[in-house]
Amino acid sequence: MSYTMALLLMGMVGGLVGVASNPSPYFGALGLVLVSGTGCGVLAGYHGGFLSLVLFLIYLGGMLVVFAYSAALAAEPFPEGWLSWTVAMTASSYLVGLSICWWGFFGHTDLRLGEGQVMGGWGDSSQLRGETGGVGHMYSSGGGGVVTCAGGLLLTLFVVLELTRGLARGTIRSV
Amino acid sequence: MLVKLQPFLMSPLIMTTLLLSLGLGTTITFASSHWLFAWMGLEINTLAILPLMAQHHHPRAVEATTKYFLTQATAAAMILFASTTNAWLTGQWNIFQLTHPLPLTLLTMALALKIGLAPLHTWLPEVLQGLNLTTGLILSTWQKLAPFALLLQTQPMNSTTLILLGLVSTLVGGWGGLNQTQLRKVLAYSSIAHLGWMILVLQFTPSLTLLTLITYFLMTFSTFVVFKLNNVTTMNALSTSWTKSPTMTALTPLILLSLGGLPPWQDLYQNDSSFKN
Numbered sequence: 119m120s121y122t123m124a125l126l127l128m129g130m131v132g133g134l135v136g137v138a139s140n141p142s143p144y145f146g147a148l149g150l151v152l153v154s155g156t157g158c159g160v161l162a163g164y165h166g167g168f169l170s171l172v173l174f175l176i177y178l179g180g181m182l183v184v185f186a187y188s189a190a191l192a193a194e195p196f197p198e199g200w201l202s203w204t205v206a207m208t209a210s211s212y213l214v215g216l217s218i219c220w221w222g223f224f225g226h227t228d229l230r231l232g233e234g235q236v237m238g239g240w241g242d243s244s245q246l247r248g249e250t251g252g253v254g255h256m257y258s259s260g261g262g263g264v265v266t267c268a269g270g271l272l273l274t275l276f277v278v279l280e281l282t283r284g285l286a287r288g289t290i291r292s293v
Numbered sequence: 294m295l296v297k298l299q300p301f302l303m304s305p306l307i308m309t310t311l312l313l314s315l316g317l318g319t320t321i322t323f324a325s326s327h328w329l330f331a332w333m334g335l336e337i338n339t340l341a342i343l344p345l346m347a348q349h350h351h352p353r354a355v356e357a358t359t360k361y362f363l364t365q366a367t368a369a370a371m372i373l374f375a376s377t378t379n380a381w382l383t384g385q386w387n388i389f390q391l392t393h394p395l396p397l398t399l400l401t402m403a404l405a406l407k408i409g410l411a412p413l414h415t416w417l418p419e420v421l422q423g424l425n426l427t428t429g430l431i432l433s434t435w436q437k438l439a440p441f442a443l444l445l446q447t448q449p450m451n452s453t454t455l456i457l458l459g460l461v462s463t464l465v466g467g468w469g470g471l472n473q474t475q476l477r478k479v480l481a482y483s484s485i486a487h488l489g490w491m492i493l494v495l496q497f498t499p500s501l502t503l504l505t506l507i508t509y510f511l512m513t514f515s516t517f518v519v520f521k522l523n524n525v526t527t528m529n530a531l532s533t534s535w536t537k538s539p540t541m542t543a544l545t546p547l548i549l550l551s552l553g554g555l556p557p558w559q560d561l562y563q564n565d566s567s568f569k570n
Contacts, residue, residue, distance in 0.1 A: 266321070266330070270337050273314050280307055280344040281358075 123163045129156035131216060139209035142197035143188035151181050169249045303348050314341035315435065322439035328376030328386045331443055332369060335407070338439055339365040346428050357423025361432075364406060364416040371403035372443075391447045400447060401454050407440040409481075410458045410488055411465035418469070418481035426526070429477055430517040433484050434510045441506060444492075445499055452496050462489025474528045476520055480513065483552055487513075508551075515548045 129152060136149030154177035161170040198205055256264060303311075318338030325331045339362070347358040379396035380386050391397050402413070409417035421429050466486025473479045487509045491502045519541060520526070523534040535542040 263330070266333060270333060270340070273310070273337060274340055276307060276310060277340045277344055280303065280311075281347060 123160065126156045126159040126163060130160060135209050135212045135216070136200060138212060139200065139205050141200055141202070141205045142194055143192040144185075144197050145199050147181065147185040147188050150184065154181060165247075166249055168247070168253075303344065307344070311341045311344055315345075315431070317341075319435065319439045323442050326388050328372075328379070328388060331388060332373050332376065335365075335369050335372065335439055335443075338436065339369065342428075342431065342436065345431070346424055348428075349425070353423045354425075357420045360416055360423075361420045364420075368403045368407040371399060371406070375399035375403060388443070388446050394451060397447070398451055398454055401444075401451060401458070404440045404444050405458050405492075408437050408444075408488055409485055410492060411462040411485055414462065414465060414485045417485060418478045421477045421481040422475055424477070426477070426517055426521040429480070430514065430521075433480065433513055433517075437484075437488070437506075441491075444495065445503065455492055455496055459489045459491075459493030459495075462486060462492065465489075476526050476528065476531065480516060484509075484513065487552075512548055512552050516545075516552065519545050519548065 133149045133152035133156060136152065137146050140146075141149075155174070158170040158174040158177065161173065200206060200209055314337055318334045318336070318341060320334070321337065322331050322334030325334060343358055343362055346361060347355050375396040376386065378399070379391055379393060382393045382396065383390070391400065406413040421432060424432065463486050466482045466484075466489055469485065470479050470482035473482070487505070491505050491509075494505065495502045520531075522541065523531065523537055525531045525534060
């Protein structure tokens with residue numbers, strides 16, 4: 119388990135470096151896919167299987183949209199991948215900095231990956247796991263939170279529509 | 294055919310929705326004792342003002358909107374990260390019980406980025422310069438309320454961080470405002486300096502901080518409105534404003550002097566009592 123977790127965590131950090139090193143949007147979206155996939159794997163490793171699946175479905179939908187839009191809006195004839203000079207320099211400097219931080223902070227500790235249990239049980243005598251019980255709570259006593267979340271997402275939709283509508287006045291897109 | 298430029302490009306319904314959401318976001322943050330809802334209120338607040346900032350679709354305004362969005366999104370993500378770390382370490386989400394130093398420092402820095410305290414202030418003059426005066430007014434008054442409420446609520450904070458933030462902000466605000474020709478940039482630096490004072494006093498007397506915030510809002514509101522009425526954004530244009538509205542021009546120094554903390558008005562008293570405390 120520890121090896122799987124180490125692999126997943128390295129994939130996650132690698133994906134983050136891949137996004138943060140500023141490649142073309144194509145590759146940035148690919149890095150995001152890597153981050154979200156491995157992140158869900160980490161969550162599953164910490165006994166949050168249901169939550170990880172739900173998150174993965176949401177990410178999958180989001181990533182698809184992000185990928186489609188970034189590919190459509192920023193199509194370039196010569197996209198910059200991670201082998202391009204500037205991107206490679208940024209990525210390698212991030213990696214070096216990360217390794218220094220890693221050795222500085224955790225070099226002498228014995229990390230037991232995947233052994234903690236973030237998602238606990240749901241009380242002592244319950245059949246439910248913490249995450250499943252949480253979903254139940256979300257639809258009963260946490261109803262106000264769900265409504266607020268939905269309202270916020272609806273507002274986001276209006277904001278995006280208002281910011282992007284209008285064909286003639288494209289400041290962001292190159293018309 | 295000549296196209297008449299509409300002063301309001303936005304549909305009134307959308308405008309109403311956005312303005313109400315702007316109010317709702319701040320209210321949610323005010324009312325919440327749970328970090329998740331505080332964060333949600335901040336996000337609603339940020340999202341609702343974005344189309345208002347970019348409503349004239351001028352490239353400079355869109356650039357300012359983008360900068361504002363990126364800064365605020367980073368700050369909000371940091372707040373969320375700090376509160377989840379806090380929940381992981383201490384097992385509760387209450388705003389008033391932020392005890393562990395790691396999430397506390399992270400949160401202080403995130404809120405400093407959100408309200409534009411030095412050394413995380415650089416976005417503020419640039420963003421404010423790209424907006425029209427009305428939106429700038431909303432940005433430098435209403436938008437500061439929600440993060441400031443959070444700062445006030447997480448009381449026992451790391452005093453070194455706060456003193457450093459406050460000192461650097463007052464210095465940067467004072468020095469940055471010198472030699473500027475653009476009024477909105479001067480106002481931005483004035484905001485940085487004032488918030489620096491507030492942060493300095495925060496750990497000693499929070500009520501004084503609140504009083505300073507309210508009087509700062511009053512003063513900056515009047516300044517923005519004076520500039521708006523005169524329709525000026527530069528020092529040069531301001532110098533001819535006595536031909537337009539002589540009475541107001543004669544009265545404006547009163548606001549400017551109180552912004553500077555000089556007699557005859559309120560702010561002197563506050564700076565003085567800040568020092569006494």
